[in-house]
Amino acid sequence: MVHPSRGGDVANVLWHNYFKPVLFVAVIFVWALTWSFMEYGFGIPVQALSHQPIRFLPHPKRVGILYPLLIKTHGAISVSSLYHDITLEPRENFVIAPQGPHEFALHPTRFWPDSTTIDCVIHDHQGTEQTVLHTDDGKVLRVDLTTQTMEAYEDETLVRVMPVSTGTSPRWATPTGTFYIFRRVLDDHMQGGEPGTKDYWDVHHVPYAQYIYRGIAIHGAWWNNHFGIPRSHGCIQLSTRIHNPHPQHVIDNAKWVWDFADLGTPVIIFGQTPQNSSTPLSYPEE
Missing domain, CATH: 2.40.440.10 (L,D-transpeptidase catalytic domain-like)
Structure with a gap:
């Protein structure tokens, strides 16, 4: 027969030495698994699952000096993120405005320079997307x-x-x-x-x-x-x-x-x- 106080001591020892560490590890594992799923979908990036990276939509070979460059995204994304991911060469000031679900339009702040080739590049998690604008004679x-x-x-x-x-x-x-x-x-x-x-x-x-x-x-x-x-x-x-x-x-x-x-x-x-x-x-x- 186990003495009552002796039984309490055994329970405390088991809790502190075995069950508490196991429970702590289990909580950490569940948290890590949940975060991984939300961020990557069990180790596979959500962007890769969609097979639709951020990309430029087709446009005419020659465009006017106010032509908007259309951008399609794989899902919800902020305008500020697009500003960070897009570069133009030669450098031009531009604005980005939402056009619809997962679609944006990139406009020049005033006009594109005339008779110019503009190299447009998006840098995202899957690499780079590039297109070229050839503007007309102003x-x-x-x-x-x-x-x-x-x-x-x-x-x-x-x-x-x-x-x-x-x-x-x-x-x-x-x-x-x-x-x-x-x-x-x-x-x-x-x-x-x-x-x-x-x-x-x-x-x-x-x-x-x-x-x-x-x-x-x-x-x-x-x-x-x-x-x-x-x-x-x-x-x-x-x-x-x-x-x-x-x-x-x-x-x-x-x-x-x-x-x-x-x-x-x-x-x-x-x-x-x-x-x-x-x-x-x-x-x-x-």
């Missing part, structure tokens, strides 16, 4: 809402001035600011506005459409025969011979701008739409 389009004209500049030299028709004021006034061409459609189908009203449009074969902001584009308007006054629902209309009933009397400014510009070409819109502008020009019926 081409810029400027739209003056007050005079209803478009000016084309190349290397800061004015090369062409064209009459335009922008949005009517106040409801359909073309927005001001600096934009860039992000989508080009040679033969477009445009549809929008309020169905059942005069402010609804459904037009096929809109030539040389170059989108700069949401649904606003620079494009040819073969149904418009009077440029130099606001007549659109926000777009910047130019003369064109495409589908025009009298092409021999028309200067195809829309085609010229199409050939001049590219994805990323800056479009600077300034001035003020005349307050006495008329209602938008009716669109042709199919």
Whole structure:
């Protein structure tokens, strides 16, 4: 028979000499295993499991001086981390903005240098990702809402001035600011506005459409025969011979701008739409 105090002493000895060290080791093991799983997925990096490192998305061979470089990430990542991981040569100041789930856009702070090759590199846990931008000859389009004209500049030299028709004021006034061409459609189908009203449009074969902001584009308007006054629902209309009933009397400014510009070409819109502008020009019926 074991004496009560003797039994307590044995229990204390067993706890301190055997069970307590084993429990301590077990706690450390579970903690280490949990941390390892959260960080690496049982020793395999989470990034490797996804097979999707941070990468640049495809882009045109030649881009305008405001073209955004798109970046796709493998998962959630902070903008500050991307700033740390990206280098440009020659060195240029840039900003990074979220575009959607796991997608970011890298823009120049002002413009990319013209006629330049820019080497862009991402350094991440799996190595490096590289792409090259070839910028064009410093081409810029400027739209003056007050005079209803478009000016084309190349290397800061004015090369062409064209009459335009922008949005009517106040409801359909073309927005001001600096934009860039992000989508080009040679033969477009445009549809929008309020169905059942005069402010609804459904037009096929809109030539040389170059989108700069949401649904606003620079494009040819073969149904418009009077440029130099606001007549659109926000777009910047130019003369064109495409589908025009009298092409021999028309200067195809829309085609010229199409050939001049590219994805990323800056479009600077300034001035003020005349307050006495008329209602938008009716669109042709199919």
